[in-house]
Amino acid sequence: MKKYLVISGLFIVIISTFLYCKKAKDSYIEITNSSDGNWLLHGLNYSESRFSPLNQITASNINELGLDWSLNLGLKRGIEATPIVKDGIMYITGPWSIVFAIDLRTHDIIWKYDPEVPKSVGEKGCCDVVNRGVALYDNKIYVGSFDGRLIALDSKNGKKIWEVLTVDQSKPYTITGAPRVIKGNVIIGNGGAEFGVRGYFTAYDAQTGKQKWRFYTVPGNPSVPFENKAMEDAAKTWTGEWWKYGGGGTVWDAMAFDPDLNLLYVGTGNGSPWDRNKRSPLGGDNLFLSSILAINPDSGELIWHYQTTPGDSWDFTATQHIILSDLKINGKIRKVLMQAPKNGFFYLLDRTNGKLISAEKFTYVNWAEGINIKTGRPIESKWARYDKANIDVAPNYNGAHNWQPMAYNSNLNLVYIPARETFSNYGQDNDWEYNKTGFGTGNGWNLATGSVESSPTIKDEKATNKGKLIAWDPIKQKEVWSVKQNNIWNGGLLTTNSNLVFQGTADGKLTAYNGTNGKLIWEANLQTGILAPPITYLVDGVQYVTVITGWGGGYGMKNKHTNYVLPGTIYSFKIGGKSELPEALPAFNRELINPDWKVETNKITEGETLFWKFCGTCHVIGEGGGVAPDLGYSPMVGTDAFKIVVLDGILLPNGMPKFENRLTIDEVNAIQHFIINKVKDLKKQP
Known part of the structure; x- marks a missing residue:
């Protein structure tokens, strides 16, 4: 009887394993074969081609492309999500x-889920309370919440x-990133390097949420045993x-x-703080900052790594x-x-x-001459x-390319890059x-204010902050065509x-654009800034192109982006679409403040330091502003309302932090002295 039970149990395990593997294989085929018109993964497929x-x-009928429908989501902050589409439902x-x-x-909205992120958490993010999308697997939707769930x-x-x-x-x-589901595990990383955290990413069982493995991207305290050999080896490249x-390195x-190779590829982030002179004072490559990691998705084991910027000091x-x-390449197919x-x-x-x-510059670069092959x-x-002088560096912390996704057209063997020319001092x-608690784990930004005209290092007219x-031809490593854009912060x-x-x-x-020659062949004016990448899909056999503004x-x-105000909205286009675009309201015309307040010179410097420590991550003075x-x-500046907002947190429901335990009334006043003095200087300019 025992023998029978053992054999039966073994048979059940074999059958279950077979069915699970078949389900996984069928799921893989479904996901990689996008001809069904769905958009099932963040980058459309595992290769993230967005093709x-x-x-x-x-190109011959695009003049007939028109708006079919739109949906106002009523959202007033940044929207960076890639939609997921399956069988006529968009997530x-x-x-x-x-x-x-x-x-x-x-x-119509079928359902809406609010994870109820506490608004006080908003100040923990360097870059707005955004989210780049969900993952879909086995009739479940997976999302990472801003507060780390x-x-x-x-x-x-x-x-x-x-x-x-x-x-x-x-x-x-x-x-802020979108989860990925790989072989039944949900992979998620995190952000926070600007504020002083140790980066890692984790795999959780898609059915139960149980943690399967975790990979740290930078080593921890050497007095505590390292998690694995990769961290032990990485620690040899850090000092201090x-x-x-x-440390940073957030994913x-x-x-x-x-x-086929059973490899998960992951990109890692910048150091914490940015400047290696502070972070690792005796030098070192600081693995695995600014690196590409190849990981076994079953175990979380590091297989290989490549570091794009050893010892990063620029937020690269x-x-x-x-x-x-x-x-x-050279007559041989290379993976x-x-x-x-x-x-x-x-x-x-x-x-x-x-x-x-190979590696070549795709925008203006001066921090390095090239890459040693x-x-x-x-x-x-x-x-x-x-380390010896203030220097204009190109590109800057915004990058020659940021999070906005590229796309690869395998017909033309071209990679399309939403790039920019940037520099900072x-x-x-x-x-x-x-x-x-400070941005940059210190007093604020470690950047001075510079310009091309005054730069000791940049004399090239290409060094402009433009989109x-x-x-890009990845084989020949050269630009095939490009389009100049006035703003650096365009969509995916x-x-x-x-x-x-x-x-x-x-x-x-x-x-x-015509992907062959870069000719602009169609556009629609949606009147408010677009960050999210468009997608395309089929509904009842009809192809749609959809983008979300915000x-x-x-x-x-x-x-600032446009001169109009419009909340986050979904726009879907098809050939023959006849709907009218929603009406946008003109942005409020403003004038610089003129408070009846005598500026105290001894308060200005203190106020400037405090402004860049507590305010400068989100706010500017007299430059137009954004969200x-x-x-x-x-x-409010120069009135009691300013103190109520800053100290009492009356606007906390909007995401404005409460600083009563971090700033005194005198310090809040010093910030106002700095703001008002800055405005007075601006008014003196012609």
Whole structure:
């Protein structure tokens, strides 16, 4: 009898394993074969190509592309999500990690889930309370909440199935990235390097939420046993007491997966604090900052790594979009990984082993002359680490390319990059000291204010803060065509089988280009800034192109986009669409403040330091402002209302922090002295 039970049990295990593997294989086939018209993964497929096989919309009929429907979501912060579409249902996220399910036939909201993120958590984020989307697997929706939870929802009704806390909420961790589901595990990382945390990413069982493994991206305190050999080896590349500052290396976006090689590719973030001179005073590469990691998704074991910016001191993250493809190079098919990170070089790696194939500048770069093909290391300019003087560095912390996704058209062998030319003046902060609550784990920004005209290092006319859409040949490593854009903060990309390239822009245009030559062939004026990448899909056999508007993000918190006000809205276009665009309201015309307040000179310097420590992450003075108010135009400055907002937290429901335990009344007044003096100086300018 025992023998029979053992054999029966073994048979059940074998059958269950077979059925599970078959389900996983069928799921993989469904996900990688996008010809059914769904958009099932963040990047459309595991390779994250964002190349749709659909071709109903072409260059010859795109003039007939019109708005079919729109849906006002009533959201007033940044929207960066890639929608997920399956069988006529769209799943999207908005600010504060709110999830929506939309019926694409009736254009109604089926359900809405609000994870009720405490608004006080908003100040833990460097770059707005955004979210880049959900994952869909086995009739469940997975979302990472801004305050660090991973939540599984029933895709039919939005009811919570399980929730797990992925971070220590006493520390300034956040989640803004989209989860990925790989082989039955949900993979999620986090953000917070600007505020002093230790980065990692974690795999959770998709059915139960049970943690399967966790990989830390930087080593912890050497007095405590390291988690694995990778951390032991990484610690040899750090000096000083980095673990007290967090270290950084957060994983807040890029992932891709090769099921044949069984490798998960992950991009890691910048150091904490930014400046290696503070973080690791005796030098070192500081593994695994600004790196691409190849991980065994079953165990979390590191297989190989490639560091794009050793010893990063500029916020040159490698969390930007990763794309996988097979390319013919020198007559041989190579399995490659492609990335255009912040540092301005386009990398082509052999994804089987992490070896560098080639790397070239795709925008203006001056911090390094090039990449040594033998060592894979950058050839740094001798002054690049700004240790002896303030230096204009290109690109800057906004990057030559940021989180906005690229797209790869395999018909044309072209990668389309939402790029930009940027620079800033970097310099040592002589007053820096570690501060657990300050931006940059210190007194604030470690950047001075510079300009091309006054720069000792930048004399090239290319060094301008402008946007640039680039078509890049990854084999020849050269630009094929490019389009200049006035704003650096434009949206992500989509390319299609009919060789079109779609992009939303900061000035509110949804645009379409001929992917072969870069000619603008269609645009729609949506009147408010677009960050999110467009997608395309089929409903009842008809191809749609959809984008979600919603200005914000790190750049958008401070910077103006259009002259109109319109909340986050879904726009869906099809051939023959006849709907009218919603009416946008003109932005409020403002004048610089003129409070009846005598500025005390001795308060200005103190106020400036406090402003950049507590206010400067979100607010500007007299530059126009973005989602967060420009304090140069705020009627509250110079009145008791300013103190009530800052100290008492009356606007906390809007995400404005409460500082009563961190600032005194005298310090709040000093901030106002600085703001008012700045405005007076602006008024003196012609």
